Structure formats: structure tokens, C-alpha cells
């Protein structure tokens with residue numbers, strides 16, 4: 001815990017009366033990719049919503065660099081360096097690629113600040129489309145753009161909710177290459193994925209959720225040493 005950049009300590013979350021997260025605990029170390037896995041409805045998106053302040057944490061605590069952030073509003077959490085790329089890749093459809101990036105810009109103290117050129121370096125497909133309306137981009141380009149938008153906020157922690165969902169394999173490879181580059185540059189990432197192979201290519205650590213509880217938590221190597229884990233909890237055969 002002392003070495004965790006982000007630490008969840010027994011967090012609970014509700015949608016109205018419905019109790020969805022039942023005391024989730026895990027930690028993300030600086031510079032690591034943590035894959036958050038689990039079947040449909042396991043609570044992955046809910047965990048990310050709670051971490052970004054979009055859903056109230058109804059019990060437990062979240063620590064960023066040792067400071068409690070569990071009751072902060074989303075704007076305050078974003079300012080402290082946590083950025084969510086939500087499931088479903090929502091861009092501002094009527095704005096251009098460039099405008100989408102500009103409006104997402106947020107200054108933070110960081111050694112290597114993000115700007116539009118750096119996003120185009122990461123995802124070169126976006127550059128020739130810089131004047132194009134974001135709503136007319138392909139699914140893969142929209143995914144790259146929403147990741148770029150989050151990066152323009154200069155995060156320390158990036159939360160990615162199913163970035164490969166519904167994309168063709170070649171495009172998944174491009175998005176995955178981008179995430180690997182971010183990892184190599186030292187960004188700390190929580191990656192929610194249904195694509196087990198993709199998650200395992202990128203992850204240092206793995207947490208598996210099952211009905212709002214942690215069913216497994218361990219290193220990449222521990223997952224490999226536990227071959228029936230995927231079949232038991234993820235529906236992967």
C-alpha cells in the first residue's frame with residue numbers, strides 16, 4: 001500500500017438501492033498497467049466510475065499518492081491527475097478532431113506535457129484528419145481520439161474502459177501499440193478489457209472481479225501460473 005500510486009481500500013458503491021461493489025481493494029503501482037477483468041456486469045465500469053468521482057463511493061476509501069480522494073467531485077479528481085476514457089467512445093461529434101483535443105486541454109505540473117502534436121505522434125492516423133468532424137471518424141479513430149482527449153488533461157493515472165470493444169483486429173493492434181507506448185513512457189494505467197490476450201500483453205498486474213468483489217488479485221506471472229483462472233472467472237476458453 002505504501003508504494004501504491006492509487007489504492008482502493010474496501011470500496012462500496014450503489015446505484016440507488018442496488019449495492020454493486022462490495023468492498024473492493026487493490027493497488028496500482030506507479031508506471032504499471034493493471035488489467036481489471038471480469039464477466040459482463042462484474043463491476044468493472046462501476047469501479048472506474050467510482051475512481052473518477054462520477055459515482056459516489058458509499059464505503060471505504062480511495063487514496064491517490066496517500067491522500068484520500070473518495071469524496072471528491074470529478075473535477076477535483078481530474079485536477080489531481082486521474083482521467084477516465086469511458087466505455088462507448090463518446091467524442092464531440094460536431095467538433096473537429098483538433099477542436100476535440102483543444103477543449104480537453106488541462107494544465108498540470110508534469111515533466112512532459114501533452115499537446116496536439118504529441119497526440120498525433122502517438123496515433124498518426126489522427127493527424128491527416130485534424131479538420132474532420134469527429135462524428136465522421138471510424139470507430140478505431142474515435143477510440144484514439146478519446147484516449148488523446150484524456151491525455152490532453154496531463155494525467156498521472158489513465159483509466160481505460162474496454163478500448164478494444166467492437167474494433168477490428170488491425171485497429172485493436174494500433175490502439176494496443178499506443179497503450180504500450182504510454183506504458184513505456186511511465187504512465188500508470190488501469191485497463192478494463194474483455195479481450196484477455198490483449199490485457200495479458202500489456203498488464204503487469206491483474207485484478208479479476210466477480211459480482212462486485214475481488215475474485216483474484218496478482219501479478220502477470222501469477223495469472224500465467226493459474227491457467228484455470230480465465231475459464232473460471234472470465235468465460236475465456
Ligand SMILES: Nc1ncnc2c1ncn2[C@@H]1O[C@H](COP(=O)(O)OP(=O)(O)OP(=O)(O)O)[C@@H](O)[C@H]1O
Pocket residue numbers: 015018020038039040041042043044045046047087
Ligand atoms: N446505471 C445503473 N443503474 C443500476 N444498475 C446498474 C447501472 N449500471 C450498472 N448497473 C449494474 O451494476 C452491476 C455492475 O455493472 P458494471 O457496468 O460495472 O459491469 P461491467 O463489469 O463494467 O460489465 P460490462 O463488461 O458489461 O461492461 C451490474 O449488475 C449492472 O447491471
Ligand SMILES: [Mg+2]
Pocket residue numbers: 044045046087
Ligand atoms: Mg463495463
